[in-house]
Amino acid sequence: MSLFGSTTPSTGTSSTQVLGTAADLQADRDLVSPPEDSVSSLAFSPQAEFLAVGSWDKKVRIYELAPNGDSQGKALYEQQGPVLSVHWSSDGTKVASGGTDKAGWLYDLQSGQSTQVAQHDAAIRTVRFVDTGNSGQQILATGSWDKTLKYWDLRSQAPVATVQLPERVYAMDVQQKLLVVGTAERHICIINLDNPGAIFRSLQSPLKFQTRTIACFPGGNGYAIGSVEGRSAMQYVDEREQQKNGFSFKCHRDSPGTGPRSESNVYSVNSINFHPQYGTFSTAGSDGSFHFWDKDSKHRLKGYPSVGATISTTTFNRTGSIFAYAVSYDWSQGYQFNRADYPIAVKLHATKEEEIKPRPFKKR
Template identity: 35%
Template sequence: MSNFMAASNQNQNPNKSFEVTHLPNDSISSLSFSPKTNILVATSWDNQVLCSAWKDDGSTVFSGGCDKQVKMWPLAGNQPVTVAMHDAPIKEVAWIPEMNYLVTGSLDKNLKYWDLRQQTPIHTQALPERCYTLSVRYPLMVVGTADRNLIVFNLQNPQTEFKRIVSPLKYQTRCVAAFPDQQGFLIEVKEREILELILCSSFQAMARCSQPIPCSAFNSDGSIFAYAVCYDWSKGAENHNPATAKNCIYLHVPQEADVKGKPRINTGKR
């Protein structure tokens, strides 16, 4: 975990962001901010952790990965506890405070809903393919799977698909983000372009990074944007050069002018 104030500005990236110190030894697989503070959790391939999520009160972190388990990490210092299991690596995990449930998505082609007071899932939802990404903005949940499937759920009826569509983009969906107003969602297909896709609609132009950007996250009030720059393993181990593949996490402080929407110009045309 890292705190924003612990970041170092000694080694700035081309965008002059703060560089976080004391990083994992391998590529970053996910980033997530506490909903209550500026504590940032980063997971990494060095221990094959693929995803993380916070409980809404900021007291607990959940992590899932290649060991097919989700572990619950109380920040009070207690030992981690296994709270969920799948038959294949777990790619996504999310806490749903409105339901007091944990939802997990796996490469075993299943979603599972968990009540942490029980050792077995309260419901298992079969997916058409392997789960690669999911996003929750209650009651909306969107799941992206292999073969470009996008499955939409209304969590007021979580055992039934609300809608299933095939992504209109020709590449595999890597990330999905539900809108805060639950009226839609964004998808991202090329990991090395994730920052540019975010910035093109909000920030001013920023310098292109020298390596892929596999994950990013805003803090709870949008005042800090964290992003990882590292090798993403999309081209396999044979293209990984440890001498040049530096792992970095940067913290960018958006200015109001960067993120404020531009007013529309009324041209009189429809």
């Protein structure tokens, strides 16, 4: 039996291989001087060991990581509202961010200056640098709660294109020529960046509840989606490939009882990331746990117990040797549960091959 949809080790795989312990996480390093409010977004530079952190305290912090795991603050800039998303340019010289101030911002590491480069009629939920056409020029894509996706040439104050979406943007990711947007009411919009101003295909999420996170496959041929109902799905753009290889599975759930009618506690899947080298992926959720999976063999490589608070967002560094996860409130239970004493931290987990490298799955 596959570990997808199971909370116990699969046949042919020992629990020592699959299930980690709290002791295994004791070596995880804390980022120095973390944000003062919930962490919304993490992004590593594609060119250096710099980590951008966006948070509800309205600030974007950029940290530099040393080979020994030490960290230090490198830069900080502030928006006029909580920051919901951060992303790096491909050359690693700039950080883009967006948030509830309805504005998109650009920070230049060389000059140390932040500039507003985008504007919406409602909060900007997510930002991504994208490559369109054959120009080689990166532009900024911003998805908003105003039900639009806009593209910005950073040399101009007006959007170069606007795409009308069926609902508010909740999640978005890009890989190569594939841009996928998840909105309210479970709409999924697939865009081919060779024609960025048009929706290539619209469909309903295969998951029955609200979309929480989307991550494109490294090959740009599909995407993973996670929902608030402790379930994820692997989706392929090609319909024949989807029929052959697409699937969904349960995760981030627990069953306190043992009887046949015992109920499961179901948690939101807050973040999915693909390993840049191996193509395996991580999930993290409101239950405070994170897991590493292999989508091709459809089993879990390694899972860890709860860290004691929700994990709001995660990311791999450019080589996949570091997995960063934010321990902070994720708003899944409303504002009244955001206590003043709720933990806020960004942890750095050094990955091991047994966690993230695909391996043959043998059944007895």
